Amino acid sequence: MALLSYFSLRTKLILGAILASQVGTGLSMLLMQQLIHPQTLIGTSSFVFVLILISAGICAWVISHLATRTLATSLDALEVGLLNFKDNDFSVTIPVGGDRQLQALTTLFNESAETLRQERQYIYQRELLLDKVIQSSPNVMLLLDDEQRIIYANNAARHLFNKGVRIEGLNLLTLLESVSDELSRALQNPKGGLFSLAGSEEGEDETWHLSRGQFLLNGQYHHLLLLKQMTHELNRQEVAVWKKVIRIISHELNNSVAPIASMVNSGRMITRELNDPKLSMIFDTIEDRTNHLSQFIFNYARFAKLPLPKRSAVDWHKLTEQLAQHYSFKLLGELPESEGSLDLIQMEQVLLNLLKNAHESGSAADGITLSIEASKLVDGTSGINIEINDEGSGMPPEVLKQALLPFYSTKQSGTGLGLPLCREIIEAHDGRISLHNRDDVGLCVRVWLPSNEA
Structure with a gap:
């Protein structure tokens, strides 16, 4: 039995068929001779007997070899296919043939291979997608x-x-x-x-x-x-809190300022016939401070209720010409050939505010420069880089760290909303702003905005 384990299934079937044919043929011959010529059983020619057995064995081998050819082919194909499965190759298919059981077996193998191919392709695509998400x-x-x-x-x-x-x-x-x-x-x-x-x-x-x-x-x-x-996210949350506080304070102040302004007008009408200079001075003072407070509330409310950008095509040449009508500067480099896609009103407000700060920094007018040029980040993102440089006194490190925070100002009459408002507008355009002291003298304000089609 141990020796048979070294033979293939087809060889075992052929050997079994040959052995069965030999035994059957031998028994048949002995039985026929016993029945027909019992007296000649012992004298029968051994040569004829052996020749018949050999002929029967050859016929059995030929018939069994032809009969098991499809089985052998299918088993070899299944073996090769399973070896490919072991090597993670699911591209092989087996021709369907033979009897019903072999056809069912090869069909099941082919269906399994197709399922494994689809599963591997699905896993491969998910791995590519996951890797792309992680890398990005x-x-x-x-x-x-x-x-x-x-x-x-x-x-x-x-x-x-x-x-x-x-x-x-x-x-x-x-x-x-x-x-x-x-x-x-x-x-x-x-x-x-x-x-x-x-x-x-x-x-x-x-x-x-x-x-x-x-x-x-x-x-x-x-x-x-x-x-x-978390810097950007925390800054957004901080600004959101400031906006909420501003809205609450503005609402309460407006509720008080409006009645005061109405009472001043009523007081003027009631005391108009008295023609008292002191009363007029009192009413003028109240009205002046009320108007100042209203303007103060309006400036803070504008920061708290900044609308979303309404993008449109921006001609950089026209924009720089409009800026030059308000503040002088030296334009460096060539302007981008392609138009930008920005909220023109908001972006003009940002650049005017930055140029105003540059002129108030103590810098000479001819020392203020503006450059607008196309740029590309390390990750391949295209955008516009805007730089405003001055030759003023710059900013101390402690001021530089807080310059973009709401309500922080080193000016005696400043509201502390100029740079924070610029930052809000730029970040609403998915851009960013940075301030840093120049190596020699003055301050550099850099604004980066992503390119967007109009």
Whole structure:
């Protein structure tokens, strides 16, 4: 029995057919000779007997070989197909043939192969989609093993830690040697949470949130680190709170200012015949301060109720000509050939405010420059870069960090809403604004706006 295990199924069937034919033929011959010529049984020619057995065996082999050819072909095809399955190749199909059972078996194999092909294609497409989403995410993602070796990192992580170069396979501790101390301490802390990094040229500290996760895969623990920059989101929430406060205060003040203005007019009419200079001075003072308070409320309400941008085509040449009618500046470089898609009124208000600040910085008029040029970010996003430079006194670091916050002003009569309003308008255009002191003298205000078709 052990010897038979080395033979294929087809060989076993052929051997079985030959053996059965030999035994059947031999028994038939002995029975026939016993019945027909019992007295010649012993004298029968052995040569004829052997010749008949050999002929019967050959016939049995030929017939069984032809009969099992389809079975052998199907079994070989199934074996090759299953070996391809083992190698994760599901492209093979088997021709359907043979008897009903073989046809059912090969049909089931082909259906299984088709299902596996579809499942693999679906998984492959999902993996591509997931990888595309992760690589496009602005959040930093790192996947580590128990040895703190980086298994996976997205583009944001590569740019944060290694200037866009791949970091898979590196050790996290080795990688942290080239980053800031604040970031290194945050990543080596076993707990997540908020932490701050010193700002670059914007002069504003960056707030980040670190979250950690751990899961078991293939018997090995993996550690997931997620870093999300919260500066923009926190600023939006802060501004939203300020807007709510402004709306409440404006509502209450308006409820008081309106009756006061009405009573002043009524008082003037009642005391008109008295012709008392003191009363006129009192009413004039009340009216003047009421108008001033109304204008004060209007300016803050404008910040709190800033409408969404209404984009339209903007001709940069016409825009710079309109700006030059209000404030002088030197235009540097060539203007973009393509038109922008912006809210012209809001953007003109932003640039006028920035030019006004430049003229009030103590800079000479010929030292104020404006440049508008097409630019492209590292990730390939196209946009417009606007820079306003002056030769004034610049800003101290503590002022630079708070210049974009509402109500913060170093001017005696300032409302602290000029730059915050500019920031709100620019961010509503999906852009950003940054302030930093120039290397030699003065301040540089940089505005970046994404390109949008009109």
